[in-house]
């Protein structure tokens with residue numbers, strides 16, 4: 001979609017081989033300056049799409065793609081080739097157009113005698129006076145590229161903020177909304193912004209690196225520094241081997257910072273590193289006190305001592321983050337839990353002291369009730385104190401570069417009964433703060449040594465509140481599933497549903513699985529998706545298909561279920577010969593199983609799931625013909641809004657959808673009850689509601705059942721095979737219940753707990769008389785519902801629909 005811009009840029013052709021212009025000289029369009037070593041070139045170029053727009057910029061002279069590393073007039077192109085760069089008589093570098101108006105100018109305030117402009121070997125364009133002092137330099141005004149030796153950060157004296165901003169599009173150098181800069185906090189790291197939203201944090205500098213940027217660790221190509229003093233705060237990187245060519249560029253298209261290295265043999269740029277690195281890098285993904293663990297399912301986990309803020313766990317709840325198990329009591333005294341291997345939280349509300357030790361730091365934190373965590377400021381020197389106020393956000397598990405963090409919790413929850421090292425720390429603190437600082441320091445040193453050896457025990461400082469204990473949910477590799485399903489061959493295909501195709505697979509250990517390859521319609525982020533999968537997997541009931549795990553790789557998202565050897569209910573009840581395998585007792589058993597599974601989804605599970613697509617083909621049968629509902633929970637993920645109410649996207653199958661849902665998009669547990677009623681009538685009659693045909697009248701199955709009921713002949717509805725094996729009263733009760741479930745008005749329909757009760761009452765209880773059902777006349781009902789996009793009519797194939805309704 002995007003044009004790769006460098007190839008299509010047209011550059012000034014001629015260079016005089018000079019690297020300097022003086023105040024009596026100028027640089028007109030067509031001429032260039034070349035740095036002394038011949039690596040960089042300054043001149044005019046234009047971008048492809050806006051053909052005549054010319055910009056003054058710097059690019060690599062020896063690299064054929066001529067990547068532009070700096071642009072002067074980013075948002076004010078010159079529309080012809082009349083541009084001239086010169087030094088004006090107040091020692092400013094100015095870019096003039098045809099009418100000699102200033103299109104762009106440097107902001108030097110110092111006047112100088114005989115200033116000159118020079119393009120240095122580093123790629124820096126400098127304006128100097130005769131004595132060599134710099135009046136202005138392009139390195140102070142970066143565009144989208146950070147070159148070695150360039151400072152990324154702030155000059156605290158002048159207020160200058162050297163930040164990167166991406167090109168708006170590959171051929172418009174005007175800044176887009178992606179920027180990368182030094183945080184303006186006491187305890188800063190680098191931050192990437194997307195517009196006014198925080199997008200990625202590197203985590204604060206700790207003397208060695210930045211905890212959220214493990215890729216910035218020392219390497220053979222370059223070394224980096226983080227300078228922080230009264231005058232300046234900046235990040236800078238230096239090449240170790242000067243003959244290497246490298247650039248860090250902020251890319252609006254990929255929404256990433258990308259570090260490239262020029263590969264001379266292949267004559268291409270090689271992507272060496274990038275940020276954000278993984279999905280857990282997106283700012284604040286797991287909310288306050290939530291840690292993002294990229295390899296875990298769910299990725300968002302609460303810190304130990306915390307639990308999910310909302311116990312009704314829908315995926316959005318992760319963004320509300322976690323809360324303490326027990327509230328703090330600042331007066332009576334709180335404690336701390338130590339967590340290892342973390343990307344430190346957002347330091348917007350933080351405070352530092354460079355000389356305090358960890359002990360003093362802890363005391364400092366305890367004395368202010370809004371202090372929520374502390375840690376060592378400089379882990380290289382092992383001193384200094386950093387403390388956080390307010391909620392801790394944007395935590396991530398990073399084993400490689402992660403750091404320790406001491407998080408405030410109530411005394412009861414704190415670590416004192418944890419490892420011996422910690423007990424010692426407490427004791428040490430009391431001594432230190434009351435009697436002898438020196439001894440205290442000794443104890444602390446002791447503690448720190450133990451602490452680092454004890455990392456094992458503390459490393460997994462995240463807990464699942466026992467949520468994980470009853471399930472083994474796996475993250476599968478794409479290659480593994482591909483192998484298991486014979487490369488998703490059509491032979492392995494079991495069926496097609498509203499959310500994608502299902503394949504049978506066999507894992508290496510011989511275990512059979514069903515893999516649902518989801519269609520690429522979800523706009524959900526990957527971390528949210530994984531959280532959601534983990535939530536669905538927690539739904540466990542013997543009448544629900546068990547979710548074993550998922551696989552996410554690139555564009556692909558897949559769900560892995562236990563394999564059901566006996567296919568689905570529709571495979572039996574609608575088939576002339578196979579229907580004979582299901583006698584009435586078995587059918588009644590299946591009906592009760594479905595009812596219990598649905599009841600669990602509606603009421604008993606923590607999540608309160610509305611299935612929205614219950615139908616015969618979504619009821620699978622295991623080896624013993626036990627019914628198991630499948631595809632539950634997917635509507636949450638794929639179907640738009642999550643709660644009862646209106647939905648813009650209607651997910652469901654014609655013939656099973658309740659009228660209020662099909663027509664108005666109103667869904668509730670009662671629309672599932674409607675689908676259950678249909679299913680019940682289908683199981684009894686062996687006929688499909690949709691596609692039902694009767695010689696005498698144009699009603700559908702519900703209409704037919706209703707007519708027979710009113711005529712007092714409900715038994716005519718019963719499948720002749722069923723009739724042989726049944727207790728008539730039981731079947732009649734089921735027809736009665738079915739009709740109660742498909743009543744027109746949702747409020748008249750029973751809920752699933754009453755349905756289960758009615759099904760299981762042995763004695764003939766008096767059930768209320770059903771009122772007229774909804775959707776008696778299949779065709780009429782659908783064609784008059786104007787807001788509904790009609791399905792492709794297909795009588796054999798019952799695909800679930802997810803239709804974006806025009807409302």
Ligand SMILES: *[C@@H]1O[C@H](CO)[C@@H](O)[C@H](O)[C@H]1NC(C)=O
Nearest residue numbers: 025026027028084086096100
């Ligand atoms: C630039 O210099 C050339 C000669 O070197 C001169 O003819 C031209 O007028 C100058 N342009 C400007 C805008 O001063």
Ligand SMILES: *[C@@H]1O[C@H](CO)[C@@H](O)[C@H](O)[C@H]1NC(C)=O
Nearest residue numbers: 087088089090091092111112
């Ligand atoms: C700069 O040039 C303008 C005319 O272009 C002149 O009026 C002014 O005196 C000059 N200033 C200096 C400092 O030379």
Ligand SMILES: *[C@@H]1O[C@H](CO)[C@@H](O)[C@H](O)[C@H]1NC(C)=O
Nearest residue numbers: 079097098099100101102103
């Ligand atoms: C020169 O630039 C000025 C200020 O940006 C603008 O008003 C003018 O139209 C431009 N002239 C030409 C010929 O492009």
Ligand SMILES: *[C@@H]1O[C@H](CO)[C@@H](O)[C@H](O)[C@H]1NC(C)=O
Nearest residue numbers: 088089090092094102105106
């Ligand atoms: C020189 O350039 C600066 C920067 O734009 C401008 O403020 C100043 O007026 C210019 N001087 C002259 C004489 O054009």
Ligand SMILES: *[C@@H]1O[C@H](CO)[C@@H](O)[C@H](O)[C@H]1NC(C)=O
Nearest residue numbers: 072104105106107108140141
């Ligand atoms: C010059 O200063 C103005 C106002 O402070 C600023 O908007 C502009 O970006 C600066 N120009 C350059 C080239 O830095």
Ligand SMILES: *[C@@H]1O[C@H](CO)[C@@H](O)[C@H](O)[C@H]1NC(C)=O
Nearest residue numbers: 112113129130131132133134
């Ligand atoms: C540069 O040298 C000149 C004399 O040649 C002197 O007047 C001026 O102050 C010097 N500037 C700086 C910044 O040292």
Ligand SMILES: *[C@@H]1O[C@H](CO)[C@@H](O)[C@H](O)[C@H]1NC(C)=O
Nearest residue numbers: 240241242243244245262264
């Ligand atoms: C520096 O890099 C160049 C090109 O990548 C390589 O040929 C050379 O051996 C390197 N020098 C050192 C000292 O590593």
Ligand SMILES: *[C@@H]1O[C@H](CO)[C@@H](O)[C@H](O)[C@H]1NC(C)=O
Nearest residue numbers: 002004249251252253254258
């Ligand atoms: C930005 O990313 C896009 C897509 O990933 C890529 O095609 C393009 O080359 C990148 N731009 C730069 C300047 O690296």
Ligand SMILES: *[C@@H]1O[C@H](CO)[C@@H](O)[C@H](O)[C@H]1NC(C)=O
Nearest residue numbers: 352353354355356357360385
């Ligand atoms: C930092 O801590 C030291 C030692 O406790 C203390 O002397 C100093 O005043 C503190 N500095 C600040 C800015 O609080």
Ligand SMILES: *[C@@H]1O[C@H](CO)[C@@H](O)[C@H](O)[C@H]1NC(C)=O
Nearest residue numbers: 350351367368369370371389
């Ligand atoms: C605690 O820290 C906050 C934030 O720095 C500050 O506003 C507040 O005054 C402090 N409270 C006490 C009791 O020191």
